[in-house]
Amino acid sequence: MRRLTMALLLLCSVAAAQQSEISASQPLIDKAKAFVSLLAQGNFAAATADFDSTMKAVMPAEKLNETWKTVTAQVGQFREQAGVRTEKMAQYDIVYVGSIFEQANLDIKVVFDSASKIAGLFIVPSKPPVEFSSASYVNPKAFRKSDITVGSSEWALPGTLTMPWGVELAPVVVLVHGSGPNDRDESLGPNKPFRDLAEGLSSKGIAVLRYDKRTYKYGQKMASMVNGLTVKEETIDDALAAVEQLRQTPGIDSNRIYVLGHSLGAMLVPRIAKGDSMIAGFIAMAGITRPLEDVLIDQFSYIYSLGSITPEQKAHLDTLRVQAAKVKSAGLTVKTPTSQLPLDVPAKYWIDLKGYKPAEMAKEIARPMLIMQGGRDYQVTEVDFNGWKNALSGRNDVEFKFYPAANHLFIDGQGKITPDDYEVAGHVSEAVINDIADWVNKH
Numbered sequence: 001m002r003r004l005t006m007a008l009l010l011l012c013s014v015a016a017a018q019q020s021e022i023s024a025s026q027p028l029i030d031k032a033k034a035f036v037s038l039l040a041q042g043n044f045a046a047a048t049a050d051f052d053s054t055m056k057a058v059m060p061a062e063k064l065n066e067t068w069k070t071v072t073a074q075v076g077q078f079r080e081q082a083g084v085r086t087e088k089m090a091q092y093d094i095v096y097v098g099s100i101f102e103q104a105n106l107d108i109k110v111v112f113d114s115a116s117k118i119a120g121l122f123i124v125p126s127k128p129p130v131e132f133s134s135a136s137y138v139n140p141k142a143f144r145k146s147d148i149t150v151g152s153s154e155w156a157l158p159g160t161l162t163m164p165w166g167v168e169l170a171p172v173v174v175l176v177h178g179s180g181p182n183d184r185d186e187s188l189g190p191n192k193p194f195r196d197l198a199e200g201l202s203s204k205g206i207a208v209l210r211y212d213k214r215t216y217k218y219g220q221k222m223a224s225m226v227n228g229l230t231v232k233e234e235t236i237d238d239a240l241a242a243v244e245q246l247r248q249t250p251g252i253d254s255n256r257i258y259v260l261g262h263s264l265g266a267m268l269v270p271r272i273a274k275g276d277s278m279i280a281g282f283i284a285m286a287g288i289t290r291p292l293e294d295v296l297i298d299q300f301s302y303i304y305s306l307g308s309i310t311p312e313q314k315a316h317l318d319t320l321r322v323q324a325a326k327v328k329s330a331g332l333t334v335k336t337p338t339s340q341l342p343l344d345v346p347a348k349y350w351i352d353l354k355g356y357k358p359a360e361m362a363k364e365i366a367r368p369m370l371i372m373q374g375g376r377d378y379q380v381t382e383v384d385f386n387g388w389k390n391a392l393s394g395r396n397d398v399e400f401k402f403y404p405a406a407n408h409l410f411i412d413g414q415g416k417i418t419p420d421d422y423e424v425a426g427h428v429s430e431a432v433i434n435d436i437a438d439w440v441n442k443h
Contacts, residue, residue, distance in 0.1 A: 025093070029084055032095035032110040035118065039068055039108070040078040052117035054224050059121070063344060071123055073316040074303065076102025082126075092119065098126055103307065119220060125189060125423050135196050135427035141165075143202035148249075150211040151241040155218065159184055159211025159242075162202035163251055171256035171440050172207035172246055173197075173283070176239045176272070178263025181216040186262065186409075190425040193409045197260070200433035206440055207252060214238055230352035235268055240275045256280050258440060261287060263380060263408065269369075270361035281368035281443055283436060286380040286408055289359040289387030293324035293342050293350070295380070302378045306418055327354065359391035368397045370439045372432065374406030376417040401435050 031050065038047035044061040051059070059067070072078065082098035082105065089111075096107040104125075111120030134140065143164045150157040164170055175194045177186055185192035198208035215222050215234060222229065239259060247254040258281045261269045266287025273282060288295050297320055304313040323342045326332060327350045336347040362369065369392065373385035385402065392398045405412040411426035 028093050028112050028116060029086065029095055031112070031116070032097050032108075033081060033084065035110055036081060036097045036099060036108050039064075042068075044068070050116075050118050052113055052115070052119045054220055055118055055121070058223050058226055063339070066339065066344065069312070070316065071106075072101070073310070073312040075104040075106065076310070096124075132190065132192055132195070134199055135430070137203065137427075137430045137433060138196075138199040139203040140199070142205075143199070148209065148211070148245075150209070150245060151238060155214055155238065157211045157214060157217055157238060159209060160198070161249070162198045162208045164202050164205045164207060167205050167207075168251075169253035170205065170207040170251060171258065171280075172209060172252050173201060173258045173260050173436070173440065174239060174242045174246065175208065175210040176235060176259060176261040176265030176268070177213045178265055178286075180213075181219055182213045183216055184210040184212045186210075188409065189423040191409055191411060191422065191427075193262070193411070193428050196428035197433070197436070200428065200430070201437055201440075204433070204437040206437060209242055209246060211238070211242060227346045228348055229346070230349055231264070231268055231271070232352070235265060236271055236275060239265070239268075239272050243276055243279055256440075256443070258283060258443075260285065260436070263287070266380075267292075267358050270358050270365060271356075273365045273367065274361075279367065281370070281440075282365065283370045283372065283439070284388065285372045285410060285432075286374060286377055287358060287371070287384065287388070288380050289357070289384045289391075291324075291328070291356075292353055293327045295384075296342050297321060297324055298381070299379055303419060306416075359387045362388070363391055368439075368443050370399050370401065370436065372401045372410070372435070373403070374408060374410055375402060375404035376406060376413055376421075377408040378417050379408045399439060401432075403429060403432065405429075406432070 035047055035050070044064045048056060048061050048064060079100045079102065082100050084098065085096045087094050093112045095110045097110065099106050099108050107124050107126045109122035109124055110118060113119040143162045146161050146163065148159045148161045150159050175197060184194060186194040194210045198210050201208050243257055243259065246252050246257050257279055259269065259272055259279055260283040262285045266284035269282045269284045269287065273279060297317065300317060300320060304317065320342060323340060326336065326340050327342065332347060332351060332354070334347050334351065338344045338346050341347060341350055371385070371388045373382065375382065389400055403410065405414065406429055407413055407417055407421050409422065410428045410432045412429050413421055
């Protein structure tokens with residue numbers, strides 16, 4: 001279901017802030033349940049009636065229909081509602097409507113603004129929050145944490161800097177998120193891989209900066225400009241701002257600033273490198289080297305292959321292949337309707353990535369690199385890892401690490417990987433932490 005959430009990231013994410021357990025009012029609960037009933041009935045025109053202006057612009061009835069079809073293609077037809085839970089995020093009230101489908105139980109997350117309009121919509125695995133405990137390899141006495149703001153003005157992002165005690169000038173690693181409206185911990189289900197990386201590395205004398213992603217902090221504002229959005233605004237600009245800010249931060253060795261990208265962030269490492277020639281080195285964790293549209297087809301094909309492929313799933317794959325071909329075609333322009341493109345992501349985003357070959361561009365980066373890949377990762381696979389190796393294996397300043405038991409979050413597991421793995425609590429492998437620390441210290 002992670003990819004499904006990603007498909008909605010630019011369309012209906014909302015700003016996030018400190019959460020508290022303040023319940024939404026009963027009228028909002030009733031409105032959320034009625035909204036889900038309209039989705040189940042296929043009455044998408046009525047379902048969009050309470051959308052705010054941004055949602056009406058980015059998700060009209062026809063697009064909501066397409067999104068719902070994508071959901072049911074993955075998890076079967078809707079059966080019934082199963083309870084609600086609520087929370088408060090800044091000025092937003094959120095109602096999670098438990099929903100039972102043929103093949104999975106999900107929460108339909110309906111976000112209401114202060115005017116009781118629907119300002120966001122997410123479909124997430126149906127599980128209550130799990131209290132997070134730090135990994136066994138974390139030594140909380142070895143480092144201190146402080147709040148930090150990355151960037152300034154309209155895109156200022158809250159973050160956390162972990163600084164090791166007893167180090168006069170510490171090397172530092174900047175963490176760059178994968179796809180989706182990620183928080184600074186890159187939280188997914190009960191897992192927080194960026195928190196693991198930060199606390200694990202700072203336990204070994206390395207400072208780490210992590211921050212909320214722009215599409216997480218400013219989701220509604222980003223949604224309003226979705227047609228003009230590229231990876232530059234989504235990811236690259238903020239990563240470069242974080243690096244520049246660290247150069248002015250007391251206790252940081254400005255000559256030893258490293259950038260670690262995960263998933264989308266890893267794919268964009270070469271572009272980040274182009275934007276700052278003084279970054280000391282780069283770590284790419286699960287970075288794709290193939291066109292994104294091809295990877296999406298492989299991801300959905302794998303998920304659907306875990307069961308008997310339904311006619312709806314087959315139709316979705318056929319549509320996705322047609323959409324991927326459109327991305328590759330000479331006919332792709334900024335005016336191409338999103339309905340003709342994968343995940344309903346607007347044309348400018350795809351045009352910006354068209355022809356981008358991360359591993360080939362990485363050849364031009366004359367700085368150390370560490371390439372890491374999990375063997376149980378179905379989102380980014382060994383095919384992509386080999387793409388990095390084929391392009392860079394002749395260099396003595398590039399290292400490659402493969403972890404057979406690790407999934408996309410670099411959490412170890414066993415058996416055939418499924419999306420449900422992400423809902424099992426775990427921690428980034430200690431071997432991964434050790435290898436990154438050794439690599440940073442060596443350079």
